[in-house]
Amino acid sequence: MARLLIVEDDLSVRSFTARALAAAGHSVETAEDGVEGLQKIEEAAGRFDLVLSDIRMPAMDGIEMARAAASTFPSLRLLLMTGFADQRERAAELEGTVKGVVNKPFTLAEIRERVGEALAA
Numbered sequence: 001m002a003r004l005l006i007v008e009d010d011l012s013v014r015s016f017t018a019r020a021l022a023a024a025g026h027s028v029e030t031a032e033d034g035v036e037g038l039q040k041i042e043e044a045a046g047r048f049d050l051v052l053s054d055i056r057m058p059a060m061d062g063i064e065m066a067r068a069a070a071s072t073f074p075s076l077r078l079l080l081m082t083g084f085a086d087q088r089e090r091a092a093e094l095e096g097t098v099k100g101v102v103n104k105p106f107t108l109a110e111i112r113e114r115v116g117e118a119l120a121a
Helices: 011-023 034-043 062-072 085-094 108-120
Strands: 003-007 027-031 050-054 078-082 098-103
Touching: 003 011, 003 034, 011 027, 011 050, 011 108, 027 034, 034 050, 034 062, 050 062, 050 108, 062 078, 078 108, 098 108
Parallel strands: 003 027, 003 050, 050 078, 078 098
Antiparallel strands: none
């Protein structure tokens, strides 16, 4: 299936999402924040089919990471996650780069569906 990178500072959300997507047949890597996520994207030369990232994180948030990654790897697909309405509005400025925003909390079926849609886009 697809090679995915999950960037999420909350261990329980990161683990749940990684397990759900790995069980769906995807190859999944994880990062704890935007700094580590950007490092993994650069190390892989942008060769992820999709990066799924939280917006609100310490050190470097998902918006900043998405901007930096897209400037170097413009074809990289990103899907953002947030539990905060104001953060969702910030993602609108990345239209074209980001394939959508997933509202947290989400179910196993919802995250699989949204990842599938982003991969198909």
